[in-house]
Amino acid sequence: MTVKDVKEFLGNIQPFLELDDDALDNIAGGVIVEFYPKNTLILQQDGPPSDFLRVIKKGGVKIFISPDINEEIVLDYRTEGDSFGMLSIIRGDKSRANVATVEDTICYLISKEAVKRLLDSHAAFSEYFLKSFLNKYIDRTFSEMHNKSLLYGGGDKLLFTTTVEELSSGNVVTVPQEVSIKDSAEVMSKRKISSLVLVDQDNLPAGIVTDRDLRDKVVSKGRNTADPVSSIMSVPLMKAEAKEYCFEALLKMIRYNIHHLLVVDGGKLKGIITNHDLMMLQGASPISVVRDIETRQSVEELAPVSRKVNRIVNLLLKEGAKAGNITRIISEVNDRLLRRVLEMAERKLGRPPVNYCFIVFGSEGRKEQTFKTDQDNAIIYEDPKSAADGKKAAEYFRGFSAFVRDSLVACGFPVCPAGYMASTPQWRQPLTVWKDYFLKWINTPTPDSILFSLIFFDFRPVHGDTGLAEGLRSYLKRILKNQNVFFARMAAVVVNNRPPLGFFKSFIVEKSGEHKDELNLKFRGASPVVDIARLFALELGLAETSTFERLRALRDKHPIITELGEEMEQTFEFISLLRIHHQIKRIEQSLEPDNFINPGNLSNLERKSLKESFQLVLRVQDAILELYRPGMVTQ
Amino acid sequence: MLFFQRKDKSLLQAIEDAEYTVLDTETTGIDPQKDSIVSFGAVKMKGGRIDIGSSIYRLINPSRGINHSSIVIHGITPSDVAEEPLIDAVLPELAGYCGNNLIIGHFISLDLKFINRELKRIGRTPLKNHLVDTCRIYEWLKSNEGSFSRHYSGRRDDLDLFSLAREYDVPFAEGHNALGDAFITAQLFQKFLSRLPGSGVKTVQDLLRIGKA
Numbered sequence: 001m002t003v004k005d006v007k008e009f010l011g012n013i014q015p016f017l018e019l020d021d022d023a024l025d026n027i028a029g030g031v032i033v034e035f036y037p038k039n040t041l042i043l044q045q046d047g048p049p050s051d052f053l054r055v056i057k058k059g060g061v062k063i064f065i066s067p068d069i070n071e072e073i074v075l076d077y078r079t080e081g082d083s084f085g086m087l088s089i090i091r092g093d094k095s096r097a098n099v100a101t102v103e104d105t106i107c108y109l110i111s112k113e114a115v116k117r118l119l120d121s122h123a124a125f126s127e128y129f130l131k132s133f134l135n136k137y138i139d140r141t142f143s144e145m146h147n148k149s150l151l152y153g154g155g156d157k158l159l160f161t162t163t164v165e166e167l168s169s170g171n172v173v174t175v176p177q178e179v180s181i182k183d184s185a186e187v188m189s190k191r192k193i194s195s196l197v198l199v200d201q202d203n204l205p206a207g208i209v210t211d212r213d214l215r216d217k218v219v220s221k222g223r224n225t226a227d228p229v230s231s232i233m234s235v236p237l238m239k240a241e242a243k244e245y246c247f248e249a250l251l252k253m254i255r256y257n258i259h260h261l262l263v264v265d266g267g268k269l270k271g272i273i274t275n276h277d278l279m280m281l282q283g284a285s286p287i288s289v290v291r292d293i294e295t296r297q298s299v300e301e302l303a304p305v306s307r308k309v310n311r312i313v314n315l316l317l318k319e320g321a322k323a324g325n326i327t328r329i330i331s332e333v334n335d336r337l338l339r340r341v342l343e344m345a346e347r348k349l350g351r352p353p354v355n356y357c358f359i360v361f362g363s364e365g366r367k368e369q370t371f372k373t374d375q376d377n378a379i380i381y382e383d384p385k386s387a388a389d390g391k392k393a394a395e396y397f398r399g400f401s402a403f404v405r406d407s408l409v410a411c412g413f414p415v416c417p418a419g420y421m422a423s424t425p426q427w428r429q430p431l432t433v434w435k436d437y438f439l440k441w442i443n444t445p446t447p448d449s450i451l452f453s454l455i456f457f458d459f460r461p462v463h464g465d466t467g468l469a470e471g472l473r474s475y476l477k478r479i480l481k482n483q484n485v486f487f488a489r490m491a492a493v494v495v496n497n498r499p500p501l502g503f504f505k506s507f508i509v510e511k512s513g514e515h516k517d518e519l520n521l522k523f524r525g526a527s528p529v530v531d532i533a534r535l536f537a538l539e540l541g542l543a544e545t546s547t548f549e550r551l552r553a554l555r556d557k558h559p560i561i562t563e564l565g566e567e568m569e570q571t572f573e574f575i576s577l578l579r580i581h582h583q584i585k586r587i588e589q590s591l592e593p594d595n596f597i598n599p600g601n602l603s604n605l606e607r608k609s610l611k612e613s614f615q616l617v618l619r620v621q622d623a624i625l626e627l628y629r630p631g632m633v634t635q
Numbered sequence: 636m637l638f639f640q641r642k643d644k645s646l647l648q649a650i651e652d653a654e655y656t657v658l659d660t661e662t663t664g665i666d667p668q669k670d671s672i673v674s675f676g677a678v679k680m681k682g683g684r685i686d687i688g689s690s691i692y693r694l695i696n697p698s699r700g701i702n703h704s705s706i707v708i709h710g711i712t713p714s715d716v717a718e719e720p721l722i723d724a725v726l727p728e729l730a731g732y733c734g735n736n737l738i739i740g741h742f743i744s745l746d747l748k749f750i751n752r753e754l755k756r757i758g759r760t761p762l763k764n765h766l767v768d769t770c771r772i773y774e775w776l777k778s779n780e781g782s783f784s785r786h787y788s789g790r791r792d793d794l795d796l797f798s799l800a801r802e803y804d805v806p807f808a809e810g811h812n813a814l815g816d817a818f819i820t821a822q823l824f825q826k827f828l829s830r831l832p833g834s835g836v837k838t839v840q841d842l843l844r845i846g847k848a
Binding site for chain 2: 002003006028029030031032033034035036040104106108115229
């Protein structure tokens with residue numbers, strides 16, 4: 001452990017990695033190393049202020065306050081690469097909390113004076129300590145994760161790795177530029193090509209004629225088709241070098257608003273490349289998959305298309321898309337797929353006897369699907385006019401929903417283990433029955449009714465008569481007004497799922513043991529945020545169902561979200577992205593995508609961001625506890 | 636009695652407050668009568684705090700051959716040190732660096748034999764600082780402190796620096812370098828210091844009683 005070692009260590013952790021080499025040398029040279037056995041109290045609450053910023057080189061500490069003898073509230077756990085004592089250095093009055101080691105710990109001590117000099121001279125350094133964490137670090141974590149994703153399966157950036165040559169069609173059809181427009185057009189239609197290269201006497205390319213030229217310059221202008229084709233050809237010819245990457249070709253097409261490029265190699269004409277070729281290359285683009293879905297005529301044809309969704313996500317991740325956008329695109333693609341299946345069902349079983357609306361809920365309802373998730377759907381249909389009509393409708397939707405369920409399974413959406421699907425009789429009902437369900441769930445406090453509320457109240461229409469879903473939504477809004485008891489119960493559920501801050505403790509103390517804790521990112525990470533947003537949105541009668549939309553709509557409307565909404569959005573974005581990255585990684589290793597992450601696989605920055613996220617959720621939950629406590633019933 | 640009173644005062648200082656120089660040397664061979672120093676490294680401690688920036692490291696031209704067996708250990712070849720100053724020029728610097736600190740080292744008395752022989756040769760007073768041997772502290776802790784022995788169970792035969800570093804979870808890179816070894820020794824001593832007060836070793840005098848080289 002020499003100055004060089006210290007410098008190397010500090011140079012890799014926040015906020016020291018912001019420092020230039022000289023500053024780092026300076027700091028490293030002044031470092032003092034101290035060792036504290038397990039359970040050493042380093043700083044004492046209300047004791048003298050810290051004279052050092054301590055960076056943990058090895059081991060871990062807990063930061064806690066003791067409001068009373070025998071009482072201990074842990075505020076935080078810190079581990080290798082974290083630091084403590086900053087606040088007390090800045091304020092200089094007293095230590096605000098106790099800091100004790102939870103295992104044998106080595107700290108690098110940086111003197112108060114050195115820290116103050118850094119604060120004055122390095123903006124990035126002071127920013128780290130003085131600004132709120134989430135605002136600045138999650139962005140950095142994103143770029144870190146993004147860089148990481150570029151590393152695996154790097155061959156996928158097709159536009160950047162495929163040369164023009166590989167894609168161009170080799171056989172270029174040429175005609176002498178003297179031939180007539182009519183003859184040229186005949187050649188094009190006979191050869192089924194969209195462009196023709198015209199050559200001069202020396203057989204060198206002189207220009208190009210495309211479908212567009214025939215349309216724009218001949219047909220619409222009433223030009224004589226006996227004129228020589230050279231009168232309508234486009235010059236100069238735009239060329240792409242054979243060895244160029246397709247991305248360059250695409251740029252040229254966009255820049256000059258053309259669809260064809262001649263491919264040349266050493267000045268010699270080798271072929272032609274079209275925008276269609278480039279589109280085919282991006283076979284995994286969301287647009288192409290959607291277009292693909294629309295053209296499929298049977299479930300058998302549809303199933304393979306749905307498998308492309310993984311590729312889309314991969315591509316989007318690599319292009320740096322945010323989780324919010326990725327889940328929206330996945331939901332959009334899945335909606336189209338579902339709609340296609342429903343159209344097929346209608347075609348197979350005939351028009352339904354009454355209007356209906358196919359709704360989805362759960363993560364699908366919130367447009368927060370990641371990879372293949374369970375089916376969560378139901379049918380609302382128009383109230384039948386007679387008992388006979390009712391029977392007919394029930395009969396129709398029985399077969400209909402069974403077909404939909406099986407088709408979705410074929411497309412890779414497993415059945416819902418709890419049976420929350422239209423194929424369960426209970427979940428395909430007339431509007432009146434749905435209204436009764438909702439009213440009953442709100443008025444009768446059973447564990448089931450709260451559970452159903454959490455799941456079904458995130459519903460949104462996908463297909464059919466959306467008026468039915470809208471009617472149900474506005475009914476829900478009406479009956480939820482002033483239901484304080486119901487909301488208190490819902491709040492109790494919300495605060496019950498506390499993010500596991502202790503997770504970080506186990507990361508500190510059990511990293512070498514065989515009991516390596518894993519964390520369920522969906523239930524322990526994402527769900528608390530989802531639940532909070534739902535609670536507030538329902539209470540304020542908002543129609544939005546996605547967590548992002550809810551949080552945005554709640555700004556200026558709900559005091560807690562007005563204050564912390566932006567951070568909540570970032571937190572949700574971060575947790576979602578972490579989840580997607582984890583699942584993509586699993587898929588690439590041919591494993592089932594799941595939600596369990598091992599803290600050991602997280603980077604220092606990811607771990608830090610996750611911890612900050614949890615702390616934010618805990619803060620909001622505490623605020624909810626205060627707000628709803630009077631009516632709260634322990635579940 | 637004045638002399639003893641003054642001496643007593645510094646001996647009664649708490650080990651957490653005392654100032655230490657942790658020292659290591661590399662030599663041309665193992666015979667203190669014939670062999671010479673090719674490098675030394677040292678770092679200061681105040682109590683348990685290692686002052687990283689205070690370290691000192693010097694290469695020395697021994698003006699004689701270096702045993703092959705020693706070159707293998709520390710990796711310093713004659714050509715590495717051909718341009719370096721002679722020991723005569725550097726030793727006073729080392730003496731000044733140590734001041735009246737306690738000098739800590741692993742088998743430190745051997746290092747001091749080399750240093751003092753050279754100091755005498757160039758006509759300067761040998762170092763009379765108190766010497767503390769980390770190996771002796773280790774042995775004392777092993778045999779005297781019940782809980783300590785339980786914690787680090789098993790006596791060992793290899794008392795070399797790296798073996799102890801491994802036992803106490805002090806990170807080290809293989810290969811001897813005087814400064815690197817001084818740092819390892821310092822970290823080892825740091826761990827000992829955190830446990831000694833609990834075993835009744837509280838003052839410099841106590842420390843010398845168990846660890847004097």
